[in-house]
Amino acid sequence: MTRTTSRPEGAAASGVGAGVRLHKLLARAGAGSLRECERLIREGRVRVGAQVVTAMGVLVGPDDEVRLDGQPVRREPLVHFVLHKPRGVVCTNLAQDPRPRAVDLVPTRLRVYTVGRLDSDTEGLLLVTNDGPLSQRLSHPRYKQEKTYLAKVSGAVSREALDGLRRGVRLAEGMTLPARVSLKHGGRQVSTLRITIREGMNRQVRRMIAHVGLKLRRLRRVSLGPLRLGSLPRGASRRLTRGELTALRKAAGISGR
16 A cells, blocks of 8 residues: 655645645544544555655645545534533533543534533533534633633632632642632622632642632532623523634634634
8 A cells, every 4th residue: 555755646735725634524524533543654554645744744635535544534513502501410421421421412413522621510501512622722722712610609708718729739640720709699608609710620620719718509500711601591502603613723723714
């Protein structure tokens, strides 16, 4: 079988708008992350037309046949949903998990994934998509996407607790970055905090709140980067608008489609 380390005959010529890079096409089709798809190419498992491609950066056009391990790669359309995840719903694609899954709450038969996972007890905004490159960028620590939560806690909130959250707290993984924190509602029995963070440590907001001595009663994410939950009902989803998708791609450092 012929191998090539350059553009295969019949594939789109290099240049802006000439096609999509092979590893991105594979990621969008659900073959894995961008890094995993690059590995598949280097291992010689991908063909464009009749030729095996082992080089990075090859552009393929809409009429090029792409095969992975001999099987045709289906080019599925990209879909992007905002979901208001209810409590008790999990962010997993494992079919054997008996709990309700977030991916089952969006109206598509395509294989999609959640971006910016929420634990089972946390509700609120989730991005659900099959856009591998965008998902990877939004999840990468380098881009520090802001995530805002409304946290309902028991009792009054002291100035010391607010200042501690704003400065950052020391968790097992290290110090958290300073957070933007405001008291949305203060009461003797129940208070509500608005907390914006830029990291994605496991159950980070819950652990930060416990660290400063507060008891969390309910947690809801209301924004992810430029996306807002707004008045979307609990359990409902909607497609991103063109403007939202453009803003999200810009926040992730992706230009164009």
